[in-house]
Amino acid sequence: MRRKPEARTSSExxxxxxxxxxxxxxxxxxxxxxxxxxxxxxxxxxxxxxxxIPPFLNYASLQREGQMLVPKDGQIVDVGLGQKMHLLCKGKGIPVVVLDGPAGMSSDIWFYIQESLATMTKVCTYDRMGLGFSKRSMQNETTGTEKVWGMSTTGRMVDDLHRLLQAAGVAKPFILVGSALGALNARFYSHIHDMQVSDLVLIDPIPEDIFEEDQWKEYWLGKLVPSLQARQFSAATGLSRMLIILGAIEPSIKGEDVPEEVIQRQKYLLSNPAHQSSAVDEHYFLNESAAQVRDITKFKPLSSRMTVSAITADSFDGQMPEHLNQMVAKLQKKFLEESYPSANHVHIKGADWRMIYEKPSAISQHLKRLVNQRQAEQQSQ
Incomplete structure (x- = not known):
């Protein structure tokens, strides 16, 4: 029988x-x-x-918030040449207390101290050009001082502050308080316009020769400034706003007694690349600012009638390596002994430059004593 052909396999x-x-x-x-x-x-x-999308949404939000979050009690003052600066004064009376903050910080950094002092006298804070609600000046708008001092340096900042206080009609003489970079500004201002300042208060002052130390320059220009530049880039790309929404970035000043508008204002500035850019510039040119102050104090001594106070803490910056904090403390002590030997020295334990908002009561107590002394002198005259 014939065999049937076998079925083909699938492979076949x-x-x-x-x-x-x-x-x-x-x-x-x-x-x-x-x-x-x-x-x-x-x-x-x-x-x-x-x-x-994130940068676009961030830009749109910034445009809206820039109008809504300007402090209700504040004023935008025309200081000439098309420049406008934000000034916030609270309370009534004299002497007026003028507060100038650390590098890259807006006037909100003084919230606690301003609220405390405003119960007994007038207290003014302001935003330096480019920070907060004080816009940068245009390139064709100039006083000529930036050709001498340079933008984002103490010389220019002091000129801005002088024109601001003049335009706003702030009563003189006033008590001038500065922290870190603000202390450099306050020193410069007091030496140049000595008749306008009755008392000079330096909080965590920066030693003039700190940038002569290689370790400090390496930290400041090699680590701190690049980290601020990264923060500026994060703000420009909208990433900062996303991180704020997710809770990864939080405002420095917070708490139950801090108004919601202050918290929202800080979030706005953390997301604002223009503010962050100015913060970078102030840090980058700090060496030049210190050099300007060193030169001006040699050229024009401080008035003998002016009192000087220095408020220092255990460390300059608790987030900085300890050996750098020790270096700053040593240079700070030397500079105060040489420049202001008769200064009243107040030391606050367990703090750094953040004591402005972390331990404000200790600073407020000293400022209140100064105000009381000046008010008592005025009443006795």
Missing amino acids: ERVSPDKQDPKLLRRTEAKGKVTYWSVLINIGKCLLLIVI
């Missing part, structure tokens, strides 16, 4: 690649390429949305 039924229809092969390859490119295009679209 397969057509070898070299015998497949070329058209079918091309269609299959084309389909694979289309799928591959479709995936790439979709990924590209997602990346494009991630790159474009």
